[in-house]
Amino acid sequence: xxxxxxxxxxxxxxxxxxxxxxxxxxxxxxxxxxxxxxxxxxxxxxxxxxxxxxxxxxxxxxxxxxxxxxxxxxxxxxxxxxxxxxxxxxxxxxxxxxxxxxxxxxxxxxxxxxxxxxxxxxxxxxxxxxxxxxxxxxxxxxxxxxxxxxxxxxxxxxxxxxxxxxxxxxxxxxxxxxxxxxxxxxxxxxxxxxxxxxxxxxxxxxxxxxxxxxxxxxxxxxxxxxxxxxxxxxxxxxxxxxxxxxxxxxxxxxxxxxxxxxxxxxxx
Amino acid sequence: xxxxxxxxxxxxxxxxxxxxxxxxxxxxxxxxxxxxxxxxxxxxxxxxxxxxxxxxxxxxxxxxxxxxxxxxxxxxxxxxxxxxxxxxxxxxxxxxxxxxxxxxxxxxxxxxxxxxxxxxxxxxxxxxxxxxxxxxxxxxxxxxxxxxxxxxxxxxxxxxxxxxxxxxxxxxxxxxxxxxxxxxxxxxxxxxxxxxxxxxxxxxxxxxxxxxxxxxxxxxxxxxxxxxxxxxxxxxxxxxxxxxxxxxxxxxxxxxxxxxxxxxxxxx
Amino acid sequence: xxxxxxxxxxxxxxxxxxxxxxxxxxxxxxxxxxxxxxxxxxxxxxxxxxxxxxxxxxxxxxxxxxxxxxxxxxxxxxxxxxxxxxxxxxxxxxxxxxxxxxxxxxxxxxxxxxxxxxxxxxxxxxxxxxxxxxxxxxxxxxxxxxxxxxxxxxxxxxxxxxxxxxxxxxxxxxxxxxxxxxxxxxxxxxxxxxxxxxxxxxxxxxxxxxxxxxxxxxxxxxxxxxxxxxxxxxxxxxxxxxxxxxxxxxxxxxxxxxxxxxxxxxxxxxxxxxxxxxxxxxxxxxxxxxxxxxxxxxxxxxxxxxxx
Numbered sequence: 058x059x060x061x062x063x064x065x066x067x068x069x070x071x072x073x074x075x076x077x078x079x080x081x082x083x084x085x086x087x088x089x090x091x092x093x094x095x096x097x098x099x100x101x102x103x104x105x106x107x108x109x110x111x112x113x114x115x116x117x118x119x120x121x122x123x124x125x126x127x128x129x130x131x132x133x134x135x136x137x138x139x140x141x142x143x144x145x146x147x148x149x150x151x152x153x154x155x156x157x158x159x160x161x162x163x164x165x166x167x168x169x170x171x172x173x174x175x176x177x178x179x180x181x182x183x184x185x186x187x188x189x190x191x192x193x194x195x196x197x198x199x200x201x202x203x204x205x206x207x208x209x210x211x212x213x214x215x216x217x218x219x220x221x222x223x224x225x226x227x228x229x230x231x232x233x234x235x236x237x238x239x240x241x242x243x244x245x246x247x248x249x250x251x252x253x254x255x256x257x258x259x260x261x262x263x264x265x266x267x268x269x270x271x272x273x274x275x276x277x278x279x280x281x282x283x284x285x286x287x288x289x290x291x292x293x294x295x296x297x298x299x300x301x302x303x304x305x306x307x308x309x310x311x312x313x314x315x316x317x318x319x320x321x322x323x324x325x
Numbered sequence: 326x327x328x329x330x331x332x333x334x335x336x337x338x339x340x341x342x343x344x345x346x347x348x349x350x351x352x353x354x355x356x357x358x359x360x361x362x363x364x365x366x367x368x369x370x371x372x373x374x375x376x377x378x379x380x381x382x383x384x385x386x387x388x389x390x391x392x393x394x395x396x397x398x399x400x401x402x403x404x405x406x407x408x409x410x411x412x413x414x415x416x417x418x419x420x421x422x423x424x425x426x427x428x429x430x431x432x433x434x435x436x437x438x439x440x441x442x443x444x445x446x447x448x449x450x451x452x453x454x455x456x457x458x459x460x461x462x463x464x465x466x467x468x469x470x471x472x473x474x475x476x477x478x479x480x481x482x483x484x485x486x487x488x489x490x491x492x493x494x495x496x497x498x499x500x501x502x503x504x505x506x507x508x509x510x511x512x513x514x515x516x517x518x519x520x521x522x523x524x525x526x527x528x529x530x531x532x533x534x535x536x537x538x539x540x541x542x543x544x545x546x547x548x549x550x551x552x553x554x555x556x557x558x559x560x561x562x563x564x565x566x567x568x569x570x571x572x573x574x575x576x577x578x579x580x581x582x583x584x585x586x587x588x589x590x591x592x593x
Numbered sequence: 594x595x596x597x598x599x600x601x602x603x604x605x606x607x608x609x610x611x612x613x614x615x616x617x618x619x620x621x622x623x624x625x626x627x628x629x630x631x632x633x634x635x636x637x638x639x640x641x642x643x644x645x646x647x648x649x650x651x652x653x654x655x656x657x658x659x660x661x662x663x664x665x666x667x668x669x670x671x672x673x674x675x676x677x678x679x680x681x682x683x684x685x686x687x688x689x690x691x692x693x694x695x696x697x698x699x700x701x702x703x704x705x706x707x708x709x710x711x712x713x714x715x716x717x718x719x720x721x722x723x724x725x726x727x728x729x730x731x732x733x734x735x736x737x738x739x740x741x742x743x744x745x746x747x748x749x750x751x752x753x754x755x756x757x758x759x760x761x762x763x764x765x766x767x768x769x770x771x772x773x774x775x776x777x778x779x780x781x782x783x784x785x786x787x788x789x790x791x792x793x794x795x796x797x798x799x800x801x802x803x804x805x806x807x808x809x810x811x812x813x814x815x816x817x818x819x820x821x822x823x824x825x826x827x828x829x830x831x832x833x834x835x836x837x838x839x840x841x842x843x844x845x846x847x848x849x850x851x852x853x854x855x856x857x858x859x860x861x862x863x864x865x866x867x868x869x870x871x872x873x874x875x876x877x878x879x880x881x882x883x884x885x886x887x888x889x890x891x892x893x894x895x896x897x898x899x900x901x
Contacts, residue, residue, distance in 0.1 A: 069664065069665060069667070069668070070646075070663070070664050070665060070666050070667070071666065071667075072667065073667035073668075073671075073700065074700075075698065075699075075700045078694070078697040078698045078700065079698075081694075081697065082683075082686075082694045082697070082698075085686065085690070085694065086685045086686065089685070089686075090504055090505065090685055091505055091685075093504070093505050093506070094505035094508060097505075097508065097509060097512050097513065098512070100512060100513070101516060104516055104517050104520050105520065107520075108517075108520035108521055108525065109520070109525065111531070111532075112521075112525065112526040112530050112531055113375070113379075113525055113526050115526070115530045116379050116382065116383055116388070116526055116530065117378050117379060117382055118382055120378070160424075161681075161684065162681035163681070163683060165647075165677060165681045166681045166682070166683060166695070166742075167698055168645075168647045168666075168670075169645065169647070169670065169673075169675035169677065169743065170670055170671075170695060170698035170699050170746070171667045171668065171670045171671035171698070171699050171700065171746070172667065172670075172698045173666055173667040176667075240351075240352055240354075240355045243352075243355045243359060244355060244358075247355075247358070247359050247362065247363070250363065250366060251366050251370065254366060254370035255370050255374070259371070259374070259375055260374045260375050260377070260378050264373070264374050264377045264378070265373075265374070320649065323647070324646075324647055324648055324649050324666070325648060502728075
């Protein structure tokens, strides 16, 4: 009982149940100014798919996934989808939030109203997910046309990409609360690079010694890649539950952590 | 006796470059970590990972007569150069007119637009040349290259960096507002160039209809040169000349246009 | 006795070891126009942000409209109109959209927001600019839009942080006129400024802040009465000679103050003081007799000039 009142008291200082207005402002801006940026963001994974899938594919041929041979382009397409979900979510929750906070002073304006930091953080995450949805859907369309979706379960890759994005966005928001300068952002992107290179994106992790494999499997991107790859190839086994669980935990922990950091992020 | 004005007339470009280099000193910490970390990760990650796959399928010396990592390394170094050079010219130049208007400050001194353009591009070299040197160091260390000739990668990097800096600058200097078009350079020019310029696989692997991308890409020309100096790839003498002349021509073109656009913008 | 809108007791904000606001007390009544006067870095803006609950206090008590500021940010701000020191308009939206979207942040219904947006465009004299891009507005227009925006929720209290800093004289007068109308309507105004004329124009009562502390409190007139004389004589003798001349002037008027570029003589009758100065054989390069202002109060209280 007392715990419940306490959590209500915390929320009362940071939440006014008006996330809707933050989302609608974002949608307005996307519709007016930013639709080009949103549209162009979709091309990046497509370029990678065309270059790596086709060019490297010609050199490599096919790759084994859970004991089954999969054409190289079909092997990397789901990985690129997971990477794009991660990149978009991290960009939106770190760089974008940092810029709006310190340069565009957008949140300063929002926080002059009855909005609380939680309304804003949740609104930004919802907008990031909306963008993620657009990208994932666009990418699915391309991969379907290229014949790279090997089973009907590929449809589930779209919600899976959103789960991946949600996990990274929640965590990104929490990390942004510790950032003081743009250089700190460089480190965030620097930490993402090995994840991008090594998480079974372009080649199976079996090429590495077992200890390194364990490290990679502890990182979130690998779970995202493996989960989406199972769905688009239709080669699914029970372990997909662990991937979903991993992200469920990441979302819960990330949101909890972000909520508790909101005061230091917004109310300095 | 030389008056300060006479010195500025002669050395003004250097004062601009010095300003840039000074500003970059703030980033020295992240610079070293990222500068050394990224080649190690890329070379280990892609070379040892993707390399295993490619060598397994194509034979150990099937790509251009060398192993995949030897083929890849000089291209990765040069791809890093165009990414940095383009970024500095995009955000540095736009910011210099708009966000932190240093160019307007320089205009109010006895510096000329020519000197600003030259100085800015020379100053930018302080970002990618040391990074390239570190890349090269890692390459020597991993026995990917040996002998003195690979050192020529540094002048090749300088040539490429200047060409990209100046061409991007010539366009960015005409942009008055950022409506998201600034990110087009990275998304629609730089990323595709790094993906389709024979970086990760020989240009010939691509469909012949796409080879033109390589021919107009300064990166492809420099990568061809880079492979010549790092492992002595086979090349016609006159092609080598083309690979040197093309970035030189872009430098001249980019410089002339940049100076024109800077003059117009600063004197209106 | 009108009710209190804002009460602070021992209000403190520390950043590490540095106390930006160092234990201040004030009590702002409904309908009052209350000012914080002080130089840059005195802690005025930090105080404003604590009142707006966008910065959390480290110590003391702060009640805004009957609510604890650290715990009730959103509810407090639903009754405040906030005008920050630097305009933070939404540059990605047009002029009228700025009002509309901002009103929606308060959770107001569309019809209400639309109606108020139109009325406030009128109030801010921006009707012709309603479809313009924000970055195309002049400084004065941006400021008026920021004020109009802050009025979208019909606030009980307006917080104005340096409302006219950086504007040209004409734009300042237009703005003062708009603020005066709000005051007439009974809105409580809380403002910070380092301009004496602004404080004298707009404030019923003010506190002088320096280094995070309150050094004096009262109406502009009473402050001038307590800490200065009716008139001030300003004389200049040339940069190197002021110090020397001041020694000779000593004893004329109530008090003599030497600044790097001039000597101030505080006296109830400036003209008399001037003839006393020339009687002592001094020939000032220029001389000026003026009424005392809050600048003089500040100089007296802190030994420093307001604008450095």
